[in-house]
Amino acid sequence: MRMKRMAAVAAVAGLAVAMTACGGDSDEGNSGTGAGGIVGKAEGQKKLVIGVKADQPGLGLQTGSQYEGFDVEIAKIIAKGLGVEESGIEWKTTVSANREPFIEQGTVDLVVATYTINDERKQKINFAGPYYVAGQDLLVKSDSTLTGPDQLAGKTVCSVTGSTPAKRIQENYPDARLQQFDAYSKCLPLLENGQVDAVTTDDIILAGYAAQDQYAGKFKVVGSTFSDEPYGIGLKKDDTDGCEKVNEILKTAAEDGSYKAAWDATLGKSGTPAPELDTTKLTHCGAA
Amino acid sequence: MHVFTDPDNFDAYVSGFLWILKLTGASAVCALVIGVLLAAMRVSPVPVLRGFGAAWVNVFRNTPLTLVIFFCYFGLFATLGLSLSQDLDLNIYWLGVIGLSVYTAAFVCEAVRSGINTVPTGQAEAARAIGLSFAQTLRIVVLPQAARSVIAPLGSILIALCKNATIVGTIGLLESSNIMKDLINSNGDAVIPIFLVFAGTFAALLIPTGYFFGWLANRLAVKR
Numbered sequence: 001m002r003m004k005r006m007a008a009v010a011a012v013a014g015l016a017v018a019m020t021a022c023g024g025d026s027d028e029g030n031s032g033t034g035a036g037g038i039v040g041k042a043e044g045q046k047k048l049v050i051g052v053k054a055d056q057p058g059l060g061l062q063t064g065s066q067y068e069g070f071d072v073e074i075a076k077i078i079a080k081g082l083g084v085e086e087s088g089i090e091w092k093t094t095v096s097a098n099r100e101p102f103i104e105q106g107t108v109d110l111v112v113a114t115y116t117i118n119d120e121r122k123q124k125i126n127f128a129g130p131y132y133v134a135g136q137d138l139l140v141k142s143d144s145t146l147t148g149p150d151q152l153a154g155k156t157v158c159s160v161t162g163s164t165p166a167k168r169i170q171e172n173y174p175d176a177r178l179q180q181f182d183a184y185s186k187c188l189p190l191l192e193n194g195q196v197d198a199v200t201t202d203d204i205i206l207a208g209y210a211a212q213d214q215y216a217g218k219f220k221v222v223g224s225t226f227s228d229e230p231y232g233i234g235l236k237k238d239d240t241d242g243c244e245k246v247n248e249i250l251k252t253a254a255e256d257g258s259y260k261a262a263w264d265a266t267l268g269k270s271g272t273p274a275p276e277l278d279t280t281k282l283t284h285c286g287a288a
Numbered sequence: 289m290h291v292f293t294d295p296d297n298f299d300a301y302v303s304g305f306l307w308i309l310k311l312t313g314a315s316a317v318c319a320l321v322i323g324v325l326l327a328a329m330r331v332s333p334v335p336v337l338r339g340f341g342a343a344w345v346n347v348f349r350n351t352p353l354t355l356v357i358f359f360c361y362f363g364l365f366a367t368l369g370l371s372l373s374q375d376l377d378l379n380i381y382w383l384g385v386i387g388l389s390v391y392t393a394a395f396v397c398e399a400v401r402s403g404i405n406t407v408p409t410g411q412a413e414a415a416r417a418i419g420l421s422f423a424q425t426l427r428i429v430v431l432p433q434a435a436r437s438v439i440a441p442l443g444s445i446l447i448a449l450c451k452n453a454t455i456v457g458t459i460g461l462l463e464s465s466n467i468m469k470d471l472i473n474s475n476g477d478a479v480i481p482i483f484l485v486f487a488g489t490f491a492a493l494l495i496p497t498g499y500f501f502g503w504l505a506n507r508l509a510v511k512r
Contacts, residue, residue, distance in 0.1 A: 097473040104477060124477065156376065161466055162473045177376050181460050193366050 037239030038109045038246075042082035050075045051094035051108035051234075055185045058208030058267045059114055067091045069208075071231075073262035074131050075112040078233065081249030095182060097162040100124050103234050110246075111234035114205060116164050117283065126239055127232035127283050128246035131259075132275065134202035135225025136165050139210060141191065142217060146198055148224040152176035155197040158187035165201045168227060184209065192218060202229050204267065232283065243285035251279045291475050291482055304467035305489060311384055311453040311463070316446055318389035323396025328426055330401055341397065348394040353387070353455050360387040361459035377461060384456030392449050399441040403434035436508045443501025447494050464489070 042048055052071050053060030059069040072091075079089050094102055094113050102108045103125045114134075117127045138157075140146045146155070153175035159166040161180040169178050179196055181187060187199040188209060199206065203225055210219045235242050253259040254277035263274035292298050329341035348356065360383040364370040372382035407430050415425040454465040462470075468486045472479050 097469050100474075101472055101479055105479070120474075161460075161462075162470050179376055179460055180462070180466075182458065186460075189362060190366050193369075195366055 037236060038242040039082065041109060042079070042084045045088075046084055047088045047090065048079050048082065048084050048110060049090045049092055049108045050079065051092045051099060051102055051111040051113055053095070053113045054093040055183050056114060056205050056208055057212050058269075059205060060112075062093060068266070070132070070262060070266040071112045071114065073266055074233075074259075075110065077253050077258055077262060078110065078112070078246055078249050081252065082245065096160050097182070099234060103236060106236075109235070113234075114202060115232055115234050116202075116229045117232035118164065121234075122286070124237060126235045126237050126243045126286050128235060128243040128285065129232035129250065129283065130230035130281065131233065131250055131277060132204070132231045133278075134204045134229040134231060136168060136200060136227040136229060137203035137206055137225050138222040139191065139199040139206040139219050140197065140222060141194070142220045144197070144220075147222060149173055149176075149200075149226050152198070156195070158184075158190060158196040158199045159201060160184055163201065164227075164229065169200060188215065188219075198222075207272075208267070230281070237286070240285045243283070247282045247285065250277065250282065253277070254279055291471060291478050292485065297471060300462075300467045300470070301464075301485075304462065304464035305493075307381070307456075307461055307463040308450065308453045309493075311381065311388060311456055312446070312450040314385045315388035315392060315449055315453070318385065319392035319396050319445075319449065320442075322389060322393035324400055324431070326393060326397035327400035327404065328431075330397065331404055331426070333422060344390075345394045345397055348391050349398070351391075353391050353452055354458060356391050357384060357387040357455050357459055360384065380456065380459055380461045384453070384459065384461060388449060388452060388456070392445060392452070395445045395448075396442065399438045399445060400431075400434060402441070403438035404430055406437045407433045433510055436510050439505035439508055440501055443498060443505070446501070447497055450494060450497075451490065 038048065052067055052069075052075060054062035054067065056069065056071075060067060060071040061069050076086060076089070079086070092102070092108050094108065094111055096113075099111050099113060099115060100121060103111055115121075115127075117130055121127070138146060138149065138152075146152075149169075149172070152169070152173050154177070156177045156179055157169055157173075158179045158181065159169065161182055166178060166180055169176055179187070179190070184199065184201060184205065187196060190196045191199050192215070199209075203221055203223075206219075206221045209215065210221055233246055235246070250259070253262075259277050260274040268274055292301060326341045326344055329337040330345070332338060361380065364386070365379065365383055370383075371379060373379040411429055411433065412425055415429040420428065454463055457463045457466040464486060468482060471482050475482065
């Protein structure tokens with residue numbers, strides 16, 4: 001009797017965790033990686049759940065039920081390479097803070113969401129890629145005199161809780177005042193009104209915001225990057241096969257021009273020419 | 289439990305709940321004051337005051353708290369420039385206190401008003417008969433009796449307020465829910481233990497509060 005009751009309590013607690021973690025989605029339990037990670041799942045079910053950002057213009061932006069952007073195009077290329085049709089992709093919004101948990105819990109199969117490869121994250125998940133190398137930069141008002149992170153002392157900088165840029169500001173520029181939100185989109189009205197002096201994250205994300213219609217001409221990206229942010233594709237830690245397969249797909253995409261096409265259709269619209277995808281820098285999928 | 293043995297994580301955990309307690313404390317005081325004033329307005333003989341009280345209750349009781357808090361930050365601060373402190377965190381804290389107070393005051397008002405209705409009409413009539421004004425009747429005769437009958441509902445409101453305080457996290461205060469998210473983000477393998485610790489802390493704070501208010505309500509109840 002007592003055992004039964006405890007089991008029931010544990011089950012309810014577990015359920016509550018699952019609900020908070022993914023907004024009450026229904027496909028817990030059966031969204032595991034199946035036999036052999038994403039390759040097995042893609043072959044067996046012809047379906048993939050892919051985590052992307054929903055609030056980053058040019059990279060991953062949700063309008064209605066549609067997601068669009070460079071990350072989304074990259075995700076489509078990978079899905080295609082794994083043999084999954086576009087209709088078989090279930091997009092899932094991930095914010096910076098829930099990317100590792102989503103991968104570890106199996107809520108998503110892949111994450112393509114401006115996801116910087118670093119050692120801390122590598123201990124928990126596996127990275128394929130990088131498919132792009134960004135750098136941390138500052139977005140300021142067009143009339144601002146800020147030229148780099150060294151002038152941030154006493155200034156207010158806005159970023160996202162738990163993100164790499166926020167942590168870098170805390171560690172390297174402790175004199176800057178850091179305002180943290182759960183999404184970059186909340187920083188922009190504050191920058192417009194002057195309550196924060198700068199928004200910081202990767203240059204490519206900032207450029208996406210600066211190019212939005214409602215902010216056209218109001219903001220500028222400072223243009224002095226102070227980090228390298230190789231964007232990777234996050235998978236389960238033990239899914240080495242999946243990771244290698246994704247790297248192969250990226251290599252093919254660089255050669256057959258679909259990488260460039262993905263760029264031109266999204267971020268390329270701002271006039272920036274497509275970068276070269278350096279296939280020699282692809283990760284070793286934890287094998288190294 | 290390796291997550292909480294790391295002193296950094298433990299400090300973050302403590303500071304998160306300190307913010308919650310500070311938000312709850314300041315908002316509870318403000319909400320109680322505003323709520324009692326509103327209740328007085330709602331039973332007053334002046335139509336304008338009655339209308340104001342009713343409007344306040346209807347607006348704030350029926351607006352999601354998230355929106356109220358959002359308005360405090362993006363409306364009062366970001367757009368109207370109301371800055372309450374030079375310190376970033378304190379500024380958010382006070383804006384959060386404003387939001388929580390005006391919202392909770394609506395519930396306090398309704399609780400107190402229901403308490404006023406439990407005081408027999410004869411009490412107020414007798415007070416008027418000996419020549420007390422409306423304000424005196426309310427202050428000396430009605431409210432003291434009403435207050436004693438609404439201790440338990442006010443306790444429930446306080447408990448709700450404490451949990452609602454986590455919503456201030458949406459405007460960037462590093463309170464418990466943000467700390468929890470941060471810890472989960474960096475310890476994805478220990479999601480359930482972290483969740484249980486945070487949920488357990490709230491329970492440990494609030495279950496005694498509930499019992500205390502139950503005891504107090506019994507002790508102070510007007511025996512009729």
